[in-house]
Amino acid sequence: MGEKSKILVIGGTGNMGRFIVEASVKAGHPTFVLVRESNFTDPVKGKLVENFKNLGVTLLSGDIQDYENLLKAIKLVDVVISAVGRSDNQYNIIAAMKEAGNIKRFVPSEFGMNVDAGHPIEPAKSGYALKAKIRRAIEAAGIPYTYISCNCSFGFFLSTLAQPGATDLPREKIMMFGDGQHQGIFNKEEDIATYTIRAVVDPRAMNKTLYLRPPNNFYSFNELVSLWEKKIGKTLEKIYATEDQIIQMIEDASSMEDKVMLVVNYSIFMKGEQTHFDIDPSSGVDSSVLYPDVDYATVDKFLDQFV
Numbered sequence: 001m002g003e004k005s006k007i008l009v010i011g012g013t014g015n016m017g018r019f020i021v022e023a024s025v026k027a028g029h030p031t032f033v034l035v036r037e038s039n040f041t042d043p044v045k046g047k048l049v050e051n052f053k054n055l056g057v058t059l060l061s062g063d064i065q066d067y068e069n070l071l072k073a074i075k076l077v078d079v080v081i082s083a084v085g086r087s088d089n090q091y092n093i094i095a096a097m098k099e100a101g102n103i104k105r106f107v108p109s110e111f112g113m114n115v116d117a118g119h120p121i122e123p124a125k126s127g128y129a130l131k132a133k134i135r136r137a138i139e140a141a142g143i144p145y146t147y148i149s150c151n152c153s154f155g156f157f158l159s160t161l162a163q164p165g166a167t168d169l170p171r172e173k174i175m176m177f178g179d180g181q182h183q184g185i186f187n188k189e190e191d192i193a194t195y196t197i198r199a200v201v202d203p204r205a206m207n208k209t210l211y212l213r214p215p216n217n218f219y220s221f222n223e224l225v226s227l228w229e230k231k232i233g234k235t236l237e238k239i240y241a242t243e244d245q246i247i248q249m250i251e252d253a254s255s256m257e258d259k260v261m262l263v264v265n266y267s268i269f270m271k272g273e274q275t276h277f278d279i280d281p282s283s284g285v286d287s288s289v290l291y292p293d294v295d296y297a298t299v300d301k302f303l304d305q306f307v
């Protein structure tokens, strides 16, 4: 693969995908985005698409359900990155890449925790199983891949300190997850995208999981809360939830968003699922080892804007 590769992003108008498109352009790769027709006229997403056009992105109108069109798009590029949402079918992408035979690297839509490890509970368990099944299909098709395990994204966690149902950071009370000792790992969306784009043209990340582990962004829930308290100059009232209480809350939660938020918190802060393992060098690589020069955003600085 040459220094610059033609990169197709599928799901480029999504929360994660938009950053990947921008990082690809910034790195100088000829960038293509498969855009569903409705986006061109959508008042919000239309602006995003317009911005892509201004950045020099090649916009390809299409849907992953339209196989022939997808195949045509895939034949134009070297690398495919999928950032479609949680439940969207990626088997068509795998089949089209297999038929096209030209793809040098594929990144499926994961951008979370290692779906081959850990002990998630429902509803995360089914989500993990779906993503793991996609991994097996990619491997069976013999398509070179990189899986991105980016742990917690800033936007999803830090804007509410992982409090289900909240729309802002807590200023009075906070729910604590167990003893709050296990650390999670945090990454800003722009940095997730930068590392992803570095990895897709890096032979060291081929057929490996790239674990995003920026050393200054490891925080236990206790550490996160004290950092926030220090910033606002106030001690929050803490409500400690036990494991059994969290499991009950997951069952009782009325919205899927709250269920997911609780389950993810349970896995990270009560079970330590992001940090309780060392990376196996036969199947994984660490972003901070491969790309120590990336000037990543820190949790500490990011929280300042909310004070």
Ligand SMILES: NC(=O)c1ccc[n+]([C@@H]2O[C@H](COP(=O)([O-])OP(=O)(O)OC[C@H]3O[C@@H](n4cnc5c(N)ncnc54)[C@H](OP(=O)(O)O)[C@@H]3O)[C@@H](O)[C@H]2O)c1
Pocket (backbone or CB within 6 Å): 010, 011, 012, 013, 014, 015, 016, 017, 034, 035, 036, 039, 045, 062, 063, 064, 065, 083, 084, 085, 086, 088, 109, 110, 111, 112, 113, 150, 151, 152, 153, 154, 156, 157
């Ligand atoms: N680690 C974390 O904290 C974290 C947080 C959030 C998400 N994630 C992960 O990141 C990944 C992306 O999630 P997201 O929240 O960015 O998703 P999202 O905002 O729902 O975006 C999904 C994207 O996929 C596109 N898409 C959906 N169906 C399609 C189809 N049939 N054909 C073509 N495009 C289609 C959507 O296009 P339209 O614009 O046309 O709808 C949109 O661009 C997921 O795997 C998710 O689990 C991780």
